[in-house]
Amino acid sequence: MADQDKSNGQKRWVGQRVPRKEEGRLLRGQGKFIDDIKLREMLYLAFVRSPYAHARVVNVNTSAAEALPGVAAVLTGREVESLTSPFIEIGPDQCQKIADYPMAGSKARFQGEPVAAVVAESPRLAEDAAELVQVDYDPLPAVTDAEQAEKNESILHENAGTNVVWRGVFEYGDVEKAFREAASVVEIDRLHFHRFSSTPLEPNVIIAQWDNKDGRLYYWCNNSFPSFAIQFLAPHLRIHIDQIRVQTFDIGGSFGIKITNYTQMAVCALASRKCGGRPVKWVETRTEHMLSSAHGNERTFLNTRVALDKNGVITAIDSRHIDDCGAYPRYEPLGCVIWSQVFPGVYRFRNAKIDFTQVVTNKCPVGPNRGYSRMQHLWFLERICDICAHELKIPADEMRLRNYIRPEEMPYTTPNGCVYDSGNYPKMLEVGKKLIGWDEWKRKQAEARKDGRLIGIGIGTTLDSGTNNFGQSQIINPYAPFSGNSQGANVKLDIYGEIVVAVGSCPQGQGHETTAAQIVADLLNVTPDLITVRTGFDTERNVHTGFSGTYASQFAVSGLSAVHGAAQKLKKEMLRLAAFTLNAKEDELELGIGAQGPEVRVRGTERSIPYGGLANIVNVNSAVMPEELHEITLNCRYIWRAPFKVPDKAKKYGNLTLTYASQLHIAVLEVDRDTYVPRILDYVAVDDCGTVINPPIVEGQVYGATAHGIGAALMEGCFYDEVGNMLTSTFSDYTPITSVNMPNVKFGDIQTPSPHSFNGAKGMGEGGAAPIHTLSAALQDALFDKGIIIDDSFNNGDRVYHLMQQAGKGKKPARVKPRAVPA
Amino acid sequence: MPEQEQMVAIRVKVNGKEHKLQVEPRLLLVELLRENLDLTGTHIGCDTSYCGACTVLLNGKAVKSCTVLAVHADGGEVLTVEGLAKNGELHPIQKAFGDAYGLQCGYCTPGLLISTYQLLQRNANPSEKDIRKAIAGNTCRCTGYQNVFKAIKAAAKGA
Ligand code: FES
Ligand code: FES
Numbered sequence: 002m003a004d005q006d007k008s009n010g011q012k013r014w015v016g017q018r019v020p021r022k023e024e025g026r027l028l029r030g031q032g033k034f035i036d037d038i039k040l041r042e043m044l045y046l047a048f049v050r051s052p053y054a055h056a057r058v059v060n061v062n063t064s065a066a067e068a069l070p071g072v073a074a075v076l077t078g079r080e081v082e083s084l085t086s087p088f089i090e091i092g093p094d095q096c097q098k099i100a101d102y103p104m105a106g107s108k109a110r111f112q113g114e115p116v117a118a119v120v121a122e123s124p125r126l127a128e129d130a131a132e133l134v135q136v137d138y139d140p141l142p143a144v145t146d147a148e149q150a151e152k153n154e155s156i157l158h159e160n161a162g163t164n165v166v167w168r169g170v171f172e173y174g175d176v177e178k179a180f181r182e183a184a185s186v187v188e189i190d191r192l193h194f195h196r197f198s199s200t201p202l203e204p205n206v207i208i209a210q211w212d213n214k215d216g217r218l219y220y221w222c223n224n225s226f227p228s229f230a231i232q233f234l235a236p237h238l239r240i241h242i243d244q245i246r247v248q249t250f251d252i253g254g255s256f257g258i259k260i261t262n263y264t265q266m267a268v269c270a271l272a273s274r275k276c277g278g279r280p281v282k283w284v285e286t287r288t289e290h291m292l293s294s295a296h297g298n299e300r301t302f303l304n305t306r307v308a309l310d311k312n313g314v315i316t317a318i319d320s321r322h323i324d325d326c327g328a329y330p331r332y333e334p335l336g337c338v339i340w341s342q343v344f345p346g347v348y349r350f351r352n353a354k355i356d357f358t359q360v361v362t363n364k365c366p367v368g369p370n371r372g373y374s375r376m377q378h379l380w381f382l383e384r385i386c387d388i389c390a391h392e393l394k395i396p397a398d399e400m401r402l403r404n405y406i407r408p409e410e411m412p413y414t415t416p417n418g419c420v421y422d423s424g425n426y427p428k429m430l431e432v433g434k435k436l437i438g439w440d441e442w443k444r445k446q447a448e449a450r451k452d453g454r455l456i457g458i459g460i461g462t463t464l465d466s467g468t469n470n471f472g473q474s475q476i477i478n479p480y481a482p483f484s485g486n487s488q489g490a491n492v493k494l495d496i497y498g499e500i501v502v503a504v505g506s507c508p509q510g511q512g513h514e515t516t517a518a519q520i521v522a523d524l525l526n527v528t529p530d531l532i533t534v535r536t537g538f539d540t541e542r543n544v545h546t547g548f549s550g551t552y553a554s555q556f557a558v559s560g561l562s563a564v565h566g567a568a569q570k571l572k573k574e575m576l577r578l579a580a581f582t583l584n585a586k587e588d589e590l591e592l593g594i595g596a597q598g599p600e601v602r603v604r605g606t607e608r609s610i611p612y613g614g615l616a617n618i619v620n621v622n623s624a625v626m627p628e629e630l631h632e633i634t635l636n637c638r639y640i641w642r643a644p645f646k647v648p649d650k651a652k653k654y655g656n657l658t659l660t661y662a663s664q665l666h667i668a669v670l671e672v673d674r675d676t677y678v679p680r681i682l683d684y685v686a687v688d689d690c691g692t693v694i695n696p697p698i699v700e701g702q703v704y705g706a707t708a709h710g711i712g713a714a715l716m717e718g719c720f721y722d723e724v725g726n727m728l729t730s731t732f733s734d735y736t737p738i739t740s741v742n743m744p745n746v747k748f749g750d751i752q753t754p755s756p757h758s759f760n761g762a763k764g765m766g767e768g769g770a771a772p773i774h775t776l777s778a779a780l781q782d783a784l785f786d787k788g789i790i791i792d793d794s795f796n797n798g799d800r801v802y803h804l805m806q807q808a809g810k811g812k813k814p815a816r817v818k819p820r821a822v823p824a
Numbered sequence: 825m826p827e828q829e830q831m832v833a834i835r836v837k838v839n840g841k842e843h844k845l846q847v848e849p850r851l852l853l854v855e856l857l858r859e860n861l862d863l864t865g866t867h868i869g870c871d872t873s874y875c876g877a878c879t880v881l882l883n884g885k886a887v888k889s890c891t892v893l894a895v896h897a898d899g900g901e902v903l904t905v906e907g908l909a910k911n912g913e914l915h916p917i918q919k920a921f922g923d924a925y926g927l928q929c930g931y932c933t934p935g936l937l938i939s940t941y942q943l944l945q946r947n948a949n950p951s952e953k954d955i956r957k958a959i960a961g962n963t964c965r966c967t968g969y970q971n972v973f974k975a976i977k978a979a980a981k982g983a
Contacts, residue, residue, distance in 0.1 A: 020922065027930030028918040030865015030905035034931065037864035125850070202869040202877055202965045203931045253867070253931030254965050287870040510928030510966045697925040701971055705928060708968030732874035732963070740956045743969045 014519040015694050015760065019529055022514040026251075033250040035206040035223050036284050043208070044073050046272055046283040047127035049117040049134045050293065051109030054143035054363040054725020055155070058107055058136060061117055065133040071122040072130045074275045076268065078104035078116050084271060085237050088264070092334040093478040095161040101329045103264040109138070110157050110328035111363050112725055113292025120272045120281055143363040143725035147301055147325040150360040157328060157361045166326060166359040167334040167477060171341055171653050173416035174352030179317030183308035187389045189815040194377040195795040196299040196325070196719040199370055199709050200737055201509070203253020204285035205262040205294055209269035213278035218270050220247040222262070225255035225507055226550030227538045230263035237267055249538040252509040256709070257369040257552055259509075261295045261331050291730045295368025296719045298336050299325040300377040307385055308352075313395045314403050317352035318385065324359040324377070327366040334359050336367070336374035338473045342466040342657045343375045343769075344417045346382035347426050348404045351416050363725045369552060371709055372465075376770030379463045380794055383774035387459070391785045392817040397460050397778065398434065402427055405462070412756065418654040419466075421661045422691075422763070423753040426462055429665035429687045432749045433460070437667045437685040446669075455672040456682070457783025460665065461775030465690070467554035467764020468659035470645040476653050486555075486643040486659075489544040490563035492521060492571045493636035496620045498599070498613025500525060500532045502568075505549030506560045507538040511766060512698040513556055517564045519694060520760075524568045525575075526592040527599045546640055554764035557694055558660055559641060562759055566639035574633045575601060578615050581630060583608050644757075660755045660763035662690040666707070666775040672783050677805065678798035679715060679780055686771065687749040692761030699765060700748055706768025707746050712738030714776040718795045790814045834898040838863065839907030847894045853887075854878045856894035857904060865905040865934045869963065876962035879935035880904045886942040888961070905934035908941070917941055917979045926975030928966035936962045940976050950980055 026032050051058075063075040087100040104115040117134050121127035142155040150157075150164040157164055180186060208221040218240065224230045227247040235242040252259070265283060273281040285294065301323045308317040326333040337359050345353070390400035406413050408425040415421065439458075446456045472484030490504040502517050513536050518529035538545065548559075572592070579601035580587045591604050595611070602609030618625055619635045626633070648655025669683040688703045716736050720728045729735040754761030773794050780801070781791040787808045792815075793800065831846040838861060845860055857863045857880070868890055869877035878890040881903040908915040917940050920926070927933045936959060943950055943958035950958065955976045964972060 021925065023930070024922040024927070027927055027933055028914060028922055028937070029909055030863070030934045032865075032930050034864070034867070036858075036868070039862075125848070200965060201929075201931075202875060202963060203867070203929070204869070252929060253869075254929045256965075284868075287872070287875075510930065512928075697971075701925050701928055701967060704968030704970040705966045706968075709965075731872045732870040733872040737874075737963050737965065739961075739963060740959045740969045740972070745973075746968065746970055 014522045014529055017695070018697055019515055019519055019695055021512050022518060022534065023512065034203055034253055035208060035221055035250065038208060038221055040208065040280040043280045043282055044120045044122065044276055045124040045127045046118050046120050046269060046281050047131040048115040048289065049119065049131045049136065051105060051112060051114045051116055051138065053109060053138050053140050054112045054145065055141040056109050056138040057141065058105055058109055058116055059139050060137040062135040063117065065135070066119050066130040069130045069133060071126045073120045073122065074272060075134065076118045076272055076275060078102065078106040081268065081271060082106040085267065086239060088233050088237050090330060091474060091478060091481060092167055092330055093480065095163055096166055096330055096334065098160040099158045099330065100160060101331065103267040111365050112727055113289065113365065114328065115268070118268050118272055120276055124284065145362055145364055145721045145723060145725050147299065147323045147360050147362060150362045151323060151358065157363065164360045166330050166361055167337045168358045169337065170354065170356050171417065172354040176317050176319055176352045176354045179352040180306065180308045183316060183820055184311035185309050185393065185820055186818045187307040187309065187392050187815060188818065189305040189385070189388055191792060191814065192302040192305065192381060192384055193793045194300045194380050195793060196296050197713045197717045198258060198296045198719060199256035200290065200735065201254030201256055201258055204287060204290045205259060205265060206284050207262065207266050207269045208280055208282045209266060209273045210280040211270055211274040211278055216244065218245045220245065220266060222247065222266060223249055223252045223259055224262050224266065225252060225257070225259040225509060226552050227507060228505065228545045228547050228549040229260065230266060231540070232547060233263045234267055238270060246540050247538060249507040252507060255509045256371040257373055258295050260552060261366065261368040287732055288730050291735060292727055293365055295370065296327065296365050297370035298367045298374060298377060302381050305385065307389055309389060309393065312403060313389065313393050313400055315348060315350045315389065317350060319354045321356040322358070325362050326359050327364045328361055329366045331366050332369050333367065334477050335474060338476045339374035340378035341417055341653070342419060343379055343464045344419065345415050346379050347406055347462045347464060347663065348382065349406050353416065364721055365719070371706065372767045372770040375464065375466060376773065379769055380774050380777065383461050384777060387778045387781050388790060388815050391781060392815065397782065398430060401430060401460060401462060418648065418656060419658060420656045422755045422757045424661060424663045424689060425751060425753050426663060426665065428751055429663065429689060430460070432751060433665045433667045433685050433687045436747045436749050437669065437683055442669050442683065455674065455783045456669065457779040457781065458667065458669050459775050459778025459780070459782055460667050461771045461778055463664045463769025463771045463774060465554050465662040465664065465765055465767050465769045466658035467662060468558045468643055469553050470643065470648070470657050471548065472645060472647040472655065473657045475650050476648055479650050484647045485645045486548050486559060487546040487640055488549055488559035488563040489546050489638065489640045490567040491542065491544045491636070491638045492564065492567040494571065494612055494616040496616055498611060498616045500527065501535065502532060502564060503535040503542045503544045504560055504564055505538065505545035506536060506551045506556055508536050508551050511551065511556060511702065512695060513560060516557065516561060516694045516698065520561050520564050521568045524565070524572055525599070527594060531599060544638065554662065554767045556764065557762040558758045558764045559643065561694070561762065563639055563641040565759055566641050567637045570637035570639055571635060574635055574637065575615055578618065578630060578633050579610055581627065582610050582618065659757045660691065662763040662765040664688055664769050664771040666771040668775045668779045670776065670779045670783065672801055676798050677802040679796060679801060681744040684744045685747045685749060687751065689751045689753055690765035691755040691758070691763035692752060694762055702766045703748060703768065704746055706766065707772050708738050708743055710768065710770045710772025711743065711776065713770065714773045714794065715797055716742065788813065832895050834895055836897045837901045839904060849893070849895055851894040852890055853892040853894050853897050854889035857889060863904050863906050867931055867934060869931065874963060876935045876939065877932055879938045879962065881938060881942065886939055905937055908937060916982050917944070920979035920982060921975040924971045924975035924978055926967065926971045932962060932964040936964065936972060940979060944980055948980065
C-alpha cells in the first residue's frame, strides 16, 4: 500500500489509496449521529412556524399547549427577545440596526420562521402541543424578488430603514478605456442564478443542556462551524464563551448548510434553562429543513457589457449584481466579497467594474452552501464567455484558450490582488477533450443536427478557492474584527504510547481521520492504523481557534498543516528524550516499527526505546527526567496560521485565499424534442487540487460536487410564489438528484502542486459548481441556433419549453455591437 | 387535542431477536427501531418517503420504515443494518462499499446496504440499469452515486 521513499527507504502514506478509518462504524450502522444520542431526562422540542412570508405577530396564545399533560414549557419569540441580545451582525451601518433573534417576536419575515417552541416528554407530544399554540397574524406584503426588494416598497427590517444590506463597487484597471478601444461589445440584459441547497441527508439536530449543577451550557450538535457558532451564541445568551461546551460527532453532511444552525442552538439552550436544566433535543424534519434551515445565494446580473478585442479576447466587463440573502443576513454580507476571491475566474481580463448590492427578501435566510458566493460569479463569467463565443462565432474551446490565464503566468496576481498559486487550464481542457472524445462528439453532433436533434456540448472551467483570508470581511465592514485564518491540532503520545491526534475540524464524510493519520504516519514512520484521530469538534480538546470547523475547502491545507506542525513538534520532543535515554545524539536516531511496535532506535544498532517507554517517562516516571528536559510533554499543540495580510479596504485589494484548485467539466446533452427535458449523454470532470493526499477521497469529493451541480442545474431549486409560499418544501417537490438521474462521470486529474501549502495540496471539495456552468453552456450550444440565450442557471424541461416558446419574440436578451476597430 | 391513545401490544423479531412491546398505534416502524430498540443505524432523512435512509427488510421485503406503522410489523421479522454483519465479520456487501469508497458521511449507507441486499437476493447478476433502479429510492447527497455503483457491482461479483 505505501510507497517506498527513495531517499531514506521509509514508507510514505501520503498520496496512497489508504482505506478510510471512519468506514468500520458507519458500515455497521454504528456511526454516532446526534439523533442517536439519548440522555437521561431528555425533553423534545418542536417549533411553531409562521405560515406567512411576512406578517405581524399579533398574539401568541400558549395556554392550551401548556395545559397538555407531558408539556414541560412553551417559549415564544417575544420571550426570547426579552432574555437575549440580538445576534451579532457582520455588516456595517444599516446591518447593525437589524435585530436578528432566533424566533420571530413581533414580526415574521419568511415562511417557516419559528414563532414559538414547545418542549415535551416525547417528540410526538411536542408536535401535538405545537399544534395547540394559537398565533394571530396580521399579514404584510411580501417581497420575494431582489430587484423589487431594492425599491424598498415593503421593508423587512424597519430599524434598518432599507432592504439593502450592503452595496459596493469593485473596480479595477481602466474600464472605460477598454470599452473605447474594443473591437466589439456584447451586451447581456439579465442573467439569473437560482436558489438551491445541497440539503444534507441528515437534517439539523441539536441537544442542549443548560446544566444547573455547574452553570454550563452543553451542546451535542451537528453544527459544522462550531467555533463561529459559539462566537455568535455567547453574546446572544449573555454568557462567557468558556461556559459553552460544543461537541460534534458523525455528521450526515453539511455542505455549509449547518453553519447557521446556531439560531436553533440558542432556542434549545433557552428551553433547557426554562425546564430546569433538563437536556432538550430538537430534530429538524425535512420540511422544516427546506423551509427554514438555509438556502444558497440567489443572484441577478444586470446590464452586463463585455468588451472584446478583434481576436475575441475579453478586455473588460461592466455589470451590476444583486444578491438575495433572504430574510436575515446571518453569515452575510460576507458573500458580498467572497465572490471576489475568483474575481476574473480563469480569465485574463484586467479591467472590470462590478457594482454589487445585497438585499433582504421574505425568503429563507441563506447560508454558505457548497461553492458559496464564488459559484454564482463563476457561472456569470462562464455565461459571458459562452455567449460572447456564440455571438462572435468562435468555438467554445477556442474562446477559452484565447482567454485563459496561462500556466507560465502562475503564480498569477488578479486585478484585485488575489494570488492564484498554480494551475494549468489549457492542459485540463486538453485532458477533458480527450476523455470525452471531443472530435467524435462534434462529428456526431453535426450529424444529429441534420435530423433536427438538439445536441449541445459545453465546457465549464471553475476555481475552488480554499483557505479564506477572513480579512476580506473588512472590505465589507472596516470595523469587522476578523483577518487571516488558522487551525489547531494536537498530537500526543498517550500514557501507554498510543499516538492520538485531535484537530479542530468537524468532518462530514471528507475523511479527515484518514488523511490526518496519513500525515502523522509519514512523520513518525508508523502505519496509519496505529494512529487514533479524534475528529468531531470538542471545545474541551482545546485545539480550536476562532476559525475552526469544516467549511470552505481548506482541510488539506489548514487542517493538515496544523496536524503536521503538531506532529513535528512531537517528533522533536521524542528525539530529544530518546537521545537522553539511549545516550545517543539526536542525529543518530531514527523512528520506525521494531519487534515490539513503534520505537526510536540508534541507527544500525539494537539500542531502542519504544514509544510507550518515552510516554512512560513523561507521564508517570518523571523523576528519571533531568530538569533541562522538563519542558517535554509529548503532548503537542500547534496552531497553524495562514500567511495573510489585511487587504486594502478602500481599494478592495489583497490576497483573499491561499489556494486555488481548478475544475474543468465537459458535458454533452440532448434536449428531448417531445418533453424538452435536457438529458446528459456524456460527462467528464477534470480536477486539479495540487498534490493529492488520498486519491479515492478526492475522487469521491469530485463526484459528490458534480452530483450537486447537475442536480442544481437540471432538477433542484428553492422556489417561491409571489406571496412567499415555498413551492419546494419537501424532498418530493425539491427532488434531489437520484441514482437514475446521475450520469456516469469520467474522472480525470492533473496535479499542479501549490507553492502555498507545506504539502503542495490545495483545499477542495466545493468544486466551483462546475456542472451548472457546463450544463448551461451545453444547453446554449444545443439551442443557440434557435436564437436562445441561456440566462438562468436552472433549466429543467419546463424551463426549456418556455425558452423555446419565447425564442425570437421580443428583444434579443444578448446582442453584439461591432465597433470600428481602432487603427 | 390528541386523545389519550391506547397502547397496542406487538411482537416483532428484529435481526433474529424477539421483542414484545407496547406501542402507540401511530408509532412508525423507524421510531420503534430507533427509539424503543436503540437500533440507531436506520436513519431518517425526509418526511415524504423519498430518501430511503430508513430502508429495512420487513418479512424479506425492503420497505421505507418511515412509511410503515410499528403495529404493521406485528408478528413480522425485520432486518436492519445492524443485522448484516455476522459474528463481527462485515457482510460482503458492507465490505464492497468500504473497498469502493462507496460512502462519505455514511448517513444514507444503512438504507443503501439493505436495498443492495434485496437487489442481490433477487438478481445475482444485475445490470447497471438494474442497479440504478434498485437504489432509485435511496438518496445519497455525498457520493454522487459513482462509487456506490462500483460497490454494488463488486458485491454482485463477490456474491
Ligand atoms: S426517511 Fe424514510 S424515506 Fe426518507
Ligand atoms: S454518504 Fe452522505 S448521504 Fe450518502
